Amino acid sequence: MTTEPVRAGSEWLALREPADAAARAPVLVEALRTYLPAGGTEIHDLGCGTGSMARWLAARLDGPQHWVLYDRDDELLALASADPPSGAADGAVVSMETRRRDITRLDAGELSGATLITASALLDMMTADELHRLVATCVRAGCPVLITLSVTGRVDLAPADSLDRCVMDAFNAHQRRTTGIGRLLGPDAAGAAVDAFTRLGHDVVVRPSHWRLGPDRSELAAEWFTGWLAAACEQRPELGVAAHDYARRRLTQASAGALSVTVHHRDLLAVPGPAAGNALSELRRSRHDDA
Numbered sequence: 001m002t003t004e005p006v007r008a009g010s011e012w013l014a015l016r017e018p019a020d021a022a023a024r025a026p027v028l029v030e031a032l033r034t035y036l037p038a039g040g041t042e043i044h045d046l047g048c049g050t051g052s053m054a055r056w057l058a059a060r061l062d063g064p065q066h067w068v069l070y071d072r073d074d075e076l077l078a079l080a081s082a083d084p085p086s087g088a089a090d091g092a093v094v095s096m097e098t099r100r101r102d103i104t105r106l107d108a109g110e111l112s113g114a115t116l117i118t119a120s121a122l123l124d125m126m127t128a129d130e131l132h133r134l135v136a137t138c139v140r141a142g143c144p145v146l147i148t149l150s151v152t153g154r155v156d157l158a159p160a161d162s163l164d165r166c167v168m169d170a171f172n173a174h175q176r177r178t179t180g181i182g183r184l185l186g187p188d189a190a191g192a193a194v195d196a197f198t199r200l201g202h203d204v205v206v207r208p209s210h211w212r213l214g215p216d217r218s219e220l221a222a223e224w225f226t227g228w229l230a231a232a233c234e235q236r237p238e239l240g241v242a243a244h245d246y247a248r249r250r251l252t253q254a255s256a257g258a259l260s261v262t263v264h265h266r267d268l269l270a271v272p273g274p275a276a277g278n279a280l281s282e283l284r285r286s287r288h289d290d291a
């Protein structure tokens with residue numbers, strides 16, 4: 001049983017940043033605008049890594065912004081400080097600070113100035129207790145919460161291979177493994193977050209934000225595939241030789257630009273509701289949730 005949290009490497013985060021930026025659902029940012037104060041926004045980003053959410057979102061919002069970035073990893077926080085967002089959509093000033101924290105044990109007072117809370121690619125490594133604590137802390141802050149790129153567990157590879165399903169199931173079982181802090185939520189985390197926000201009175205909408213990795217993202221596809229398969233084999237060592245052959249087939253396809261991968265994710269926007277749900281109701285009318 002592992003007790004140490006798995007570290008997100010800065011090279012992996014840099015490799016995925018453009019695909020993350022292309023995948024996040026812009027329609028939720030449109031909806032979000034109506035809930036932000038006119039005079040300036042204080043945005044708290046939880047599990048910031050190297051700061052990719054701030055770089056992505058600051059440039060899509062108008063007006064002065066102050067970003068507070070939280071992570072437990074000093075090295076990633078230093079990289080975030082070195083590469084802050086360059087400005088708001090309308091050219092207004094964007095400032096930033098970082099805080100080294102365990103975001104599952106935040107003091108509610110820390111978020112009291114927030115007018116928006118964000119997170120990205122964060123939820124799957126949490127236990128149910130951690131997630132519920134985090135959602136309760138966010139709800140106490142009384143502002144909108146945008147959580148992007150939570151994995152759903154579904155992956156589509158083309159061309160199809162007879163081992164795809166078996167590896168996907170083993171990977172998802174690995175994501176739901178029991179560690180020293182309890183059972184991780186893995187692909188169940190996004191649904192658990194929606195339920196928790198809803199139970200605590202927030203109005204929530206969900207939109208798909210899938211990674212679509214074709215020949216133009218073959219390096220990310222190969223890196224993602226290698227990690228995906230390694231986790232599956234750790235969970236089911238009996239995959240052994242079959243997994244070895246499968247890896248050779250898939251990586252040959254990736255390097256020839258002949259592999260396409262869709263990794264399914266969900267973005268969610270939760271706002272204090274239900275009276276606040278005007279923009280969200282509009283969204284629901286315009287399109288069904290298909291995540």
Ligand SMILES: C[S@@+](CC[C@H](N)C(=O)[O-])C[C@H]1O[C@@H](n2cnc3c(N)ncnc32)[C@H](O)[C@@H]1O
Binds near residue numbers: 020101103
């Ligand atoms: C997959 S990375 C995503 C980073 C960033 N949000 C992005 O989209 O590039 C997850 C990040 O959450 C941080 N993290 C995970 N659990 C945490 C916790 N309990 N407290 C603080 N940071 C945490 C990790 O250190 C890592 O930087």
